[in-house]
Every structure is written in C-alpha cells, then in structure tokens.
Amino acid sequence: MPALPLIPQTDLRVRRTRRLLTQALIELSAEQPLEAITVRDLTERAEVGYATFFRHYTSIQDLLRGAVDDLRAELFGLLPPLAGDAPEQAGALVFQHVQAHPGLYRLLLSSALSLELRNQIIAMGVEGLLDTFEARPGARVPVEVAAHHFIHSFLSLIEWWLQQDQPHSPERMGEVYCELILRPTQAAALQPRTAPKVQR
Numbered sequence: 001m002p003a004l005p006l007i008p009q010t011d012l013r014v015r016r017t018r019r020l021l022t023q024a025l026i027e028l029s030a031e032q033p034l035e036a037i038t039v040r041d042l043t044e045r046a047e048v049g050y051a052t053f054f055r056h057y058t059s060i061q062d063l064l065r066g067a068v069d070d071l072r073a074e075l076f077g078l079l080p081p082l083a084g085d086a087p088e089q090a091g092a093l094v095f096q097h098v099q100a101h102p103g104l105y106r107l108l109l110s111s112a113l114s115l116e117l118r119n120q121i122i123a124m125g126v127e128g129l130l131d132t133f134e135a136r137p138g139a140r141v142p143v144e145v146a147a148h149h150f151i152h153s154f155l156s157l158i159e160w161w162l163q164q165d166q167p168h169s170p171e172r173m174g175e176v177y178c179e180l181i182l183r184p185t186q187a188a189a190l191q192p193r194t195a196p197k198v199q200r
Helices: 009-029 039-046 050-056 060-078 087-100 102-110 115-132 143-163 170-188
Strands: 133-135 190-192
Touching: 009 039, 009 050, 009 060, 009 102, 039 050, 039 060, 060 087, 060 102, 060 115, 087 102, 087 143, 087 170, 102 115, 102 143, 115 133, 115 143, 133 143, 143 170, 143 190, 170 190
Parallel strands: none
Antiparallel strands: 133 190
16 A cells, blocks of 8 residues: 655644634634734734744735635535535535534624625635536526525525524535525526536
8 A cells, every 4th residue: 555645844834833823813703803803913822923924924814815715625625516416415515514614604704804705705606606507598597696696695594504503403404505595596597517617
C-alpha cells in the first residue's frame, strides 16, 4: 500500500493559524457586533501574534472572504448533484454541515459587514445551480429569476433553522428543502441539464 503524501509542516501551521483566527472571529462575533471587533481583539483571542494576522490576511473582511472560500470548497466536496436521484440526501448533507459549523454560518449569513460576502455566496450558488439545471421548456418564470429565488430561499431556510436552535434534524430539513424549494422551483422553471453548460 503506497504511503500517504505528507503535508509540509509549514502548511499545517498556516492551516492551524487560520483556523484559530476564524474561530476567534466566530466567538467574538457572538459577544459583540462584528463591526466593533479589531485585529488586536482577534489575535488576543486566538493567541497568535498581531503581525502574524497580516501574514495571512489584509483585513477582517479578507478573513471572512477566506472563510467563504473554505466553506465553498467543503460544500462542493460534500454535495452530490442537486439533480440526482436523492435530493433529500443532498439537502440533509448541507444541513449536517451547518449543524457542524453553526457559528460560521451565523457569522456569514447575518452580519452587516459580511453583506458583500453573502452576495458572493448567492452568486456562487446561482452559478452552481445553473451548472446543474436549465430552463424548462415553456416555463413562464425566467431561469435566472428561478435560480436567485432558489438560493435566497435556501439561505433563508438555513437562517431560520439556526435562529430556532435547529428544531428539526438535518434529514428532516433535507425533506423540507425538497418540498418547499426544490420541487416547486423545478415545476415552475427548471429541469436537470441534459447537456453540459456551454462556457462563454
């Protein structure tokens, strides 16, 4: 059996530092408005050097942007195609990920400072959706409108679940997602893509 490739110690230190800073931001944002948090606050909570922060990020907004990129990579690695045979399972996987990282999702979805990042999340979600679905022939709802409605609704469902302290299981929320968002939007405007999307 071939040996697994070793991760350079430098990369491990970088990942650890970034994880500590992200966790510190999540903790502090639960105690005070995000706009009031300073880099000094972050580095003291994370127990890393002040100058170390700027070796990784240019600002707190840059740290949030990095968290969005990490979140996207994790979610895209977890999710089967939304047009697959088990969309409830795909939805449940998203809610399981939210359940494992509630502070990060609250931070990214509810903060005024992260509004730009929320828009980025929406844009990425719409792009991913349109890679999977195309316009249903004869649909009266334009596909771009349907895609934005879909992603906004999905994010709102996640927010509600977090705000209500997760009253239903991720599996149940996967079913709710299908019944409330996926199937109605498909019926109104979308169908699974029959051919790869043409890149312009």
